Amino acid sequence: MSTPALVTRALSKSFGSLAVTQNVEITVPHGARYALIGPNGAGKTTLINLMTGLIKPDLGSILLNGEDISALEPDARVKRGLTRTFQINQLFPNLSALEAVTLAVLERQRTSGVWWRRLPAFGAAIEEAHAILQSLRFGSDTERVTRELPYGRQRLLEIALALATKPKILLLDEPAAGVPKDESAELFQAIAALPSDITVLFIEHDMDLVFRFASRIIVLVAGAVLVEGTPAEISADPRVREVYLGKGHRHG
Amino acid sequence: MTIAAPPYSLVAAFAERSRWRAIETVLWLCALLPFWLAPTHLQLASQIAITALFAISLDLILGYAGIVSMGHAAFFGLGAYTAGILSVKLGWGEPISGLLIAGLVAGIGGYLSSLVVCRFRHLALIMITLGIGVMLHEIANTSHGLTGGADGLQGIRTWKFLGVWSLDIYGYVAYSYALIVLFACFLVARRIVQSPFGLALKGIRENALRMPAIGAPSQSHLRKIYTIAAVMAGMAGAVLAQTTETVSLEVLSFQRSADVLVMLILGGTGRLYGGMIGAVIYMLARDHLSGLNPQYWYFWIGLLLIAVVTLLPNGILGGLARVRALNWIREMRLMPRRRAA
Numbered sequence: 001m002s003t004p005a006l007v008t009r010a011l012s013k014s015f016g017s018l019a020v021t022q023n024v025e026i027t028v029p030h031g032a033r034y035a036l037i038g039p040n041g042a043g044k045t046t047l048i049n050l051m052t053g054l055i056k057p058d059l060g061s062i063l064l065n066g067e068d069i070s071a072l073e074p075d076a077r078v079k080r081g082l083t084r085t086f087q088i089n090q091l092f093p094n095l096s097a098l099e100a101v102t103l104a105v106l107e108r109q110r111t112s113g114v115w116w117r118r119l120p121a122f123g124a125a126i127e128e129a130h131a132i133l134q135s136l137r138f139g140s141d142t143e144r145v146t147r148e149l150p151y152g153r154q155r156l157l158e159i160a161l162a163l164a165t166k167p168k169i170l171l172l173d174e175p176a177a178g179v180p181k182d183e184s185a186e187l188f189q190a191i192a193a194l195p196s197d198i199t200v201l202f203i204e205h206d207m208d209l210v211f212r213f214a215s216r217i218i219v220l221v222a223g224a225v226l227v228e229g230t231p232a233e234i235s236a237d238p239r240v241r242e243v244y245l246g247k248g249h250r251h252g
Numbered sequence: 253m254t255i256a257a258p259p260y261s262l263v264a265a266f267a268e269r270s271r272w273r274a275i276e277t278v279l280w281l282c283a284l285l286p287f288w289l290a291p292t293h294l295q296l297a298s299q300i301a302i303t304a305l306f307a308i309s310l311d312l313i314l315g316y317a318g319i320v321s322m323g324h325a326a327f328f329g330l331g332a333y334t335a336g337i338l339s340v341k342l343g344w345g346e347p348i349s350g351l352l353i354a355g356l357v358a359g360i361g362g363y364l365s366s367l368v369v370c371r372f373r374h375l376a377l378i379m380i381t382l383g384i385g386v387m388l389h390e391i392a393n394t395s396h397g398l399t400g401g402a403d404g405l406q407g408i409r410t411w412k413f414l415g416v417w418s419l420d421i422y423g424y425v426a427y428s429y430a431l432i433v434l435f436a437c438f439l440v441a442r443r444i445v446q447s448p449f450g451l452a453l454k455g456i457r458e459n460a461l462r463m464p465a466i467g468a469p470s471q472s473h474l475r476k477i478y479t480i481a482a483v484m485a486g487m488a489g490a491v492l493a494q495t496t497e498t499v500s501l502e503v504l505s506f507q508r509s510a511d512v513l514v515m516l517i518l519g520g521t522g523r524l525y526g527g528m529i530g531a532v533i534y535m536l537a538r539d540h541l542s543g544l545n546p547q548y549w550y551f552w553i554g555l556l557l558i559a560v561v562t563l564l565p566n567g568i569l570g571g572l573a574r575v576r577a578l579n580w581i582r583e584m585r586l587m588p589r590r591r592a593a
């Protein structure tokens with residue numbers, strides 16, 4: 001396929017005097033599994049915020065399937081197929097997991113404005129939500145309120161909410177953040193099992209996971225792309241070793 | 253890992269949650285008791301029903317969408333003045349059409365203000381709603397020719413209801429009318445909170461930041477519920493104007509906005525019945541206590557408010573629900589096992 005799924009052109013953003021994104025040019029082809037790595041504070045989350053429209057860039061543009069989406073609001077970008085998850089849980093504490101995912105399904109179907117019919121009439125949406133949760137092996141307590149769920153389940157729910165939007169491109173901001181190591185591998189297996197037509201860009205600190213699940217890696221340092229390449233190229237790159245691997249950087 | 257429940261039972265669980273319960277029938281039947289138990293207090297009962305409707309309209313935006321409004325009386329007053337002016341200036345006193353027109357005017361006012369209000373959250377939002385309320389009050393105060401200003405709007409004539417029943421001094425017709433409008437609006441509100449739209453509102457209340465990230469047009473959801481709430485508040489105001497045949501500036505006062513907020517918080521937000529129970533307790537207490545000592549009654553309301561928000565953060569109804577939830581949680585624990593079997 002010729003048109004890449006996601007392109008950023010000369011993307012730049014400063015918070016005051018701090019340049020968190022500096023002339024970032026990224027091209028992610030369809031169906032790719034990209035990892036975005038870099039030390040703490042490198043501007044990885046900010047880059048996702050810019051792509052999804054949560055913050056506006058000072059300069060530059062974002063192209064989705066060749067179409068400039070820079071002027072679109074975040075919800076409109078999701079409707080075009082660009083969805084993210086959050087590094088720090090952004091869930092609905094008093095909704096059950098099933099209700100939350102059902103809500104996301106209904107929003108995608110544009111039936112969330114219907115106020116004259118009761119929810120049980122939307123059985124297909126509820127069943128789809130349930131199927132999404134089960135595809136992530138969420139388990140049985142889909143009807144428990146979110147705030148009572150164990151942290152690992154909450155991380156799964158983060159991803160389930162994103163999947164319910166039927167993304168073409170999925171941006172995962174440290175999906176396994178705070179999850180024990182054995183569980184995080186399991187979580188990444190679920191991500192790897194996603195349909196191959198979904199393009200995935202994920203942020204992850206654990207190098208083992210990055211090398212296992214990414215086809216290509218982008219290294220971001222101090223807001224700028226340091227280098228991009230295959231896992232083999234990245235692990236051999238002396239600059240990357242110096243700023244990142246050399247320190248033996250590991251995250252929980 | 254337990255075996256996942258088959259989807260059909262999940263739909264059934266959604267249906268179970270929105271089922272009409274026996275206790276609801278009992279509560280609504282209780283609303284009929286004043287006809288027999290307090291036939292001399294039907295005017296008060298009618299005021300309570302009107303206030304309960306006003307509280308439900310506030311609950312829709314506060315309890316479900318998380319919009320804290322300090323100027324909700326703006327729409328109550330718009331409805332009251334619309335119904336009043338229809339009769340006094342245009343000579344149209346037919347109550348049902350008057351009610352609908354008042355709802356329409358309040359709804360238009362609600363939609364226009366929602367264009368500003370729904371862009372903001374937190375303190376800014378509270379101040380904007382307050383500002384709109386105060387402005388409207390002042391406009392009504394100075395538009396003497398239209399509203400009667402501080403003297404109030406006199407000379408409203410409400411025609412016979414359905415061409416049959418005219419208002420009586422005891423308030424039989426007034427209370428019947430107020431109760432019917434309350435019940436009809438309650439059914440609409442109940443349907444809204446159990447709909448996909450209601451779920452979206454809860455989503456905004458629970459996490460406004462996440463909503464756009466699942467593709468939700470939060471702004472338009474908020475404008476919609478704000479408009480619907482304004483319509484209901486306007487209808488409550490219209491019923492007051494029509495049944496008392498006067499409108500005073502008080503319908504637009506900050507006091508009224510603050511009172512309804514207090515009632516709703518006392519009763520419990522986000523459960524429709526909370527606002528109604530809050531209205532009953534508040535109005536009965538005011539009627540009783542202000543008879544004993546008019547100046548002192550707000551002291552007790554203040555104390556009650558502090559007690560409720562510190563001891564029962566989810567209001568009186570929330571406190572009651574917690575007791576019942578204990579049983580419910582016990583059932584929930586058993587459920588997965590029962591399903592897997």
Ligand SMILES: Nc1ncnc2c1ncn2[C@@H]1O[C@H](COP(=O)(O)OP(=O)(O)OP(=O)(O)O)[C@@H](O)[C@H]1O
Binds near residue numbers: 018045087
């Ligand atoms: N809204 C903001 N206002 C001011 N500074 C910000 C804002 N958001 C982020 N920053 C700063 O920008 C820098 C990059 O932050 P960002 O969250 O993008 O880093 P990150 O690469 O995701 O780091 P981590 O690995 O810790 O998640 C940090 O120094 C952060 O303090």
Ligand SMILES: [Mg+2]
Binds near residue numbers: 087
């Ligand atoms: Mg980050």
